[in-house]
Amino acid sequence: MVVAASSYLPPYVIKDNDSGIQLEILKAAFKSQGISNIVVQYMPNKRVEQQLLQGKVDIALNFASGASTNIYQSEPLLRYQNVAISLAEQNLKIDSIYDLAGKSVLGFQNATNFLEAPFKSVTRILRSYDEVVNQEAQVDHLMKGWVDVIILERRVFLYYLEQYKQTAEIKPFVVHPIFNEAPRPAFFNSEVLKDTFNTGLGQIVESGEYQAIIRLDGTEYAQISSNELRK
Incomplete structure (x- = not known):
């Protein structure tokens, strides 16, 4: 059984050891159903979608298009909490998506498809907007003052901040x-296969x-990763 996952999504997906919160939930649910032959392939979000639609993988994580004919959506593994983050010294008032207007923003790859609809329209009135695959760069850009705001998931931010x-x-x-919880x-x-997973999820x-x-939060996974590197 082949799972397609994002190349850079710790602490949810950690490529170095086929671990992370999402993968551990997926593995545990299937293990409860007697399935352990899981192979994870890592690729950018956009390719994840293509591979599932073409039938080259069995399961996709972070699939922005949603369920469609011959694509079946499981019960939620968990909920993401995407947030906007700015430096305190900027003293920015950001209480809604529309408050991003006029600011330089760095998002994660395919953010305009993953986040709720107003965000995509607001990107047209930002001072600048870009997206990156490796989200470690988002923390670096923010701390160096190269952008006003970064947008990413809360645990992902804590993971990279700790590192x-x-x-x-x-x-x-x-x-x-x-942003609303997703x-x-x-x-x-x-x-x-979807029904088998749902049954296993309920059991765990x-x-x-x-x-x-x-x-486990992003900070704990970052500490685990750092300890592994020092061995």
Whole structure:
């Protein structure tokens, strides 16, 4: 069974050891159903969609297009909390997506498709807007003052912030929770496989295994990764 996942999405997906919160939930759910032969292929978000639609993988994470004919959406593995983050010294008032107008913003790849509809229209009235695949660059750009605002998921930010502060100065920052929580299902090209996963997900929630996985935040995963590198 082949899973397509983003190349850069720690702590949800960690390529170096086929780990991360989302992958651990996926593996645990299938393991409860007697399935452990899972191969993870890493690729940019846009290619994840293409591979699933072409039937070259069985499961896709971070699939922006949503369910369609022959693509089946599971129950949510978890919920993302995307946020806007600025430096405190800028004293920016950002209480809604529309408050981003006129600012320089750096988002994650395909953000205009993943985030709620107003964001895509607002990007047209930003001073500048760009997207990156490797989200570590977002933290670096913000701390160096190269952009006014970065937009990314809260745990992802905490992961890269923890790593960044090992080698560079961290400036005070402000988190602006201007986006709604986003349920993150997995997407399947088999309805039977989707149903099997949903059954397994329900079982690990009931057993408490799910809660043990989800309690880890980005900071903890970054510390685990740093410790692995020092071995």
